[in-house]
Amino acid sequence: LRKTPVLHEEGGPYVISSYWDIKNLLHDPRISSDAANLAAAGDDELSEPEQTGLPPSFIRLDPPEHDRLRRIANSSFGPPHRPTRIDSMRGELGQIVTGLIDGFGDTRQIDLVDQFAYPFPVTVICRLLGVPREDEPRFRAWVDPIVAGLDPDTRTGADSVFKQTAQDARMQLGMYLAGLVEERTKEPREDMLSDLVTSHGPDGAMTTMEVLATSVLLLIAGHETTVNLITNGMLTLLRHPEYLHRLREDPGLSVRIVEELLRYEPPVQLVPQRTCIADITVRGVTIPKGSRIWLVLAAGNRDPERFEDPDRFDPDRGDIQHLGLGSGIHSCFGAPLARLEAQIALSELARRLDNPRLVEDPPPYRQNAVLRGPRHLNIA
Numbered sequence: 449l450r451k452t453p454v455l456h457e458e459g460g461p462y463v464i465s466s467y468w469d470i471k472n473l474l475h476d477p478r479i480s481s482d483a484a485n486l487a488a489a490g491d492d493e494l495s496e497p498e499q500t501g502l503p504p505s506f507i508r509l510d511p512p513e514h515d516r517l518r519r520i521a522n523s524s525f526g527p528p529h530r531p532t533r534i535d536s537m538r539g540e541l542g543q544i545v546t547g548l549i550d551g552f553g554d555t556r557q558i559d560l561v562d563q564f565a566y567p568f569p570v571t572v573i574c575r576l577l578g579v580p581r582e583d584e585p586r587f588r589a590w591v592d593p594i595v596a597g598l599d600p601d602t603r604t605g606a607d608s609v610f611k612q613t614a615q616d617a618r619m620q621l622g623m624y625l626a627g628l629v630e631e632r633t634k635e636p637r638e639d640m641l642s643d644l645v646t647s648h649g650p651d652g653a654m655t656t657m658e659v660l661a662t663s664v665l666l667l668i669a670g671h672e673t674t675v676n677l678i679t680n681g682m683l684t685l686l687r688h689p690e691y692l693h694r695l696r697e698d699p700g701l702s703v704r705i706v707e708e709l710l711r712y713e714p715p716v717q718l719v720p721q722r723t724c725i726a727d728i729t730v731r732g733v734t735i736p737k738g739s740r741i742w743l744v745l746a747a748g749n750r751d752p753e754r755f756e757d758p759d760r761f762d763p764d765r766g767d768i769q770h771l772g773l774g775s776g777i778h779s780c781f782g783a784p785l786a787r788l789e790a791q792i793a794l795s796e797l798a799r800r801l802d803n804p805r806l807v808e809d810p811p812p813y814r815q816n817a818v819l820r821g822p823r824h825l826n827i828a
């Protein structure tokens with residue numbers, strides 16, 4: 449990739465791997481995220497369309513629709529004029545983390561994926577949206593097959609039973625959320641779902657279908673990504689124990705550690721859902737209108753033209769302007785939450801785990817070209 453910053457094979461996507469090219473293209477209005485443009489450009493192996501039966505969520509829309517929906521969602525997530533919903537969740541996130549770590553008990557070995565990183569973000573999204581506590585187990589039971597259904601490991605082969613389970617779970621989750629939206633429309637509370645259906649900003653509120661599409665988007669975009677940031681993070685810290693020790697002494701270091709992790713070991717390795725809606729020239733190569741384009745964030749993050757000694761994990765480096773959360777209008781909507789979740793999780797794990805060590809290195813990985821992270825991370 450490094451030798452060919454614009455890589456293309458007949459019939460395939462244009463694969464872009466240098467930092468500045470990726471950044472420029474993420475800000476270029478001639479690059480579309482629209483699901484319809486993507487479908488018109490034809491299939492490739494990484495872009496299975498979302499089959500939710502819902503309208504496209506804003507990650508798969510271009511302006512002006514993207515901007516309208518994102519603004520409404522944002523007015524609930526982090527309005528500039530009051531402490532954001534995310535800041536106010538700090539204490540609650542700490543409690544969820546403590547509860548999960550307490551659950552390890554006295555066992556000699558834990559799987560950080562199953563016992564910690566996986567359940568954490570679902571619980572957080574439930575609290576954010578305003579799912580009643582007593583419904584959280586039901587909610588999680590629907591989310592499990594949906595998330596697993598997105599995983600190529602479980603999706604491949606003749607596993608149609610699995611696909612069916614995922615489809616059923618989507619239906620049930622959709623119906624459950626629709627009921628909750630109806631309740632919140634009649635009787636708003638202090639939660640994000642209520643804000644979405646009662647928003648009084650210049651863009652008005654979302655329709656019920658838009659709220660459902662947005663809720664499912666938050667759930668899916670914020671799940672596996674957060675799981676991987678935490679597990680990639682713990683793996684990297686265990687391989688660089690000096691930072692684990694420093695983090696134990698100084699939880700504030702988690703801010704720089706998480707930024708460097710998003711550069712060094714980004715959960716989202718590449719963005720495959722883009723189409724050119726005009727001819728674009730990158731480094732002398734003309735990418736014709738209608739072509740699919742893959743932006744390899746992970747390669748941009750290790751571009752030696754942009755970062756000094758890019759393959760070294762160094763939270764003390766002066767400049768960590770990574771691409772791990774994307775850039776431009778589609779840059780990660782959940783970024784403040786993702787950062788806070790990872791900072792709290794890693795600093796608490798560093799504080800509470802007594803002399804942790806990896807049981808196997810490298811751990812087994814998920815077979816997924818877009819999302820990188822271990823399937824299990826056994827720690828003794």
Ligand code: HEM
Pocket residue numbers: 481506507508518665666667669670671673674677714715716719721771772773774775777778779780781782783785786787
């Ligand atoms: C978009 C990464 C966590 C919600 C993105 C994009 C990246 C990303 C790279 C850009 C995609 C593109 O350009 O097409 C990550 C990583 C996370 C994380 C590495 C965790 C560590 C979250 C969380 C949420 C979330 C916790 C929600 C609660 C979204 C949404 C978008 C997005 C809604 C679409 C934004 C738009 O289209 O305007 N994320 N994300 N993400 N992320 Fe995240």
